[in-house]
Amino acid sequence: MYIRGSLLGLAFLALPWATAGENTARASKGPDKNGKYWIYGDGIEAAFIPYGASISNLLINDQYGIRRDIVAGFDNASYYGIDKAHPHFGGVPGRYANRIRNSSFVIDGETHHVTPNDNPTSESPDGADTLHGGSDGWDYRNFTVVAYTKHSITFSLVDPDGKEGFPGEVVSYVTYTLTGRDWDIKMVALATTKKTPIMLSSHVYWNLDGFSNNETSSIYNHTLHMPYGGQRVGVDNILIPTGEILPNKKGSVNDFWSKPKQIGAQADDPELVNNCGFNCTGYDNCYTVNRGHLGSYDWRTEGPVAQLSSDWSGIQIDVFSDQDAFQVYSCAQQDGSMALKKTQGLFDEPDFPRVIPRYGCVVLEVQDYIDGINHPEWMRDRKQIFTPGGDPYVLQAKYSFSLKGSSKS
Secondary structure, eight states: OHHHHHHHHHHHHHSOSOOHHHHHHHHHHOOOTTSOEEEEOSSEEEEEETBTTEEEEEEEEOTTSOEEEOBOOOSSTHHHHHOTTOOOTTBOOOSBOSEEETTEEEETTEEEEOOOOBSOOSSOTTOSEEETTSTTOGGGSBOEEEEEOSSEEEEEEEEOTTGGGOOSOEEEEEEEEEETTEEEEEEEEEEOSSOEEOBOOOBOEEOTTTTOOSSOSSSTTEEEEOTTOSEEEEEOTTSOEEEEEEEOOTTSTTOOSSSOEETTTTTTOGGGBTTTSTTOBSOEEEEEOOOGGGOSOOTTTSOOSEEEEETTTOEEEEEEESOSEEEEEOOTTOOSOSBOOTTSSOSSOTTSOSBOOTTSOEEEEEESOTTGGGOGGGOOHHHHEEOTTSOOEEEEEEEEEEETTSOOO
């Protein structure tokens, strides 16, 4: 009885504010010919697909009035399931985002083993750790559309007990809403049968130039500022947390807190070599969001936790979040094999092929401390371990879009 009542309450919390009649009318229109569900704000529109509850397009005018599609993805929804090598394009990684050391964790004295799928070795041919919930994580599965309006869409997924080795069933709802020039995200998940870890995120690949910059194909020209990111989670050479929380000293390659800085400003600095893992130059780092000195604050207005902008397009994103960490990945593993969408890139320009090159995008992931389930000294249990009958997991974020130098809507 409690579980059924809790699920009904969870659904109510997650669903967008719309009348039943409006939901039915919009949902009856369904997806477009490419399997995409479009929602609309003020001068901004976005498309989503059930596969991974993923965003596939986000269109906005740049400073010259030219429409840009600023997220990576595929033209047709069916291709996400075909190309199993897709790099988590725009989806919700789960049930536990990012990496889990040794593909295991302990809850109440019991060791749980989950599916390894990252960093294969001769000793562990399937992987030395687990990334984004395993080989069949949430962003490789089809969610159900449970509500759809002109401005909002809600997806739901039931993750069975034992899937990818995780204990207990989890019921989740993911709601995306466009209000004005804001993209609001709310993720709610409830453990229904067993105590289990839950940590979600949004894994969008951004290029604020719409991959159409005729001066550079990289995002090294993008400026990033994380005013609360004075520390980061220390990792080993396969990006598994060591337990250390490291300072991002002023002027260092990981200093995006002291002032805004272009992502490529220190591309030739030797300190950046191996910064994103062994033999990797760039960023794939979990920065902590240190707002404790603020006392009581409203995450919707206090911040943003990150700001990303491009002088070329003039497009700027201010990221607001209730989460305590923020992962930045500069697409160092992209190798030019992933094609752009028809809505992106330059045409008939041999110097700018229609692919995503290395450093051609940046991923900004709102989340909690990575692998916190294996570091009890961080005291993240309240944010990462959930019990039937207890509070649900909740992630909220707002991406506010504007043009540099203009007033925000």
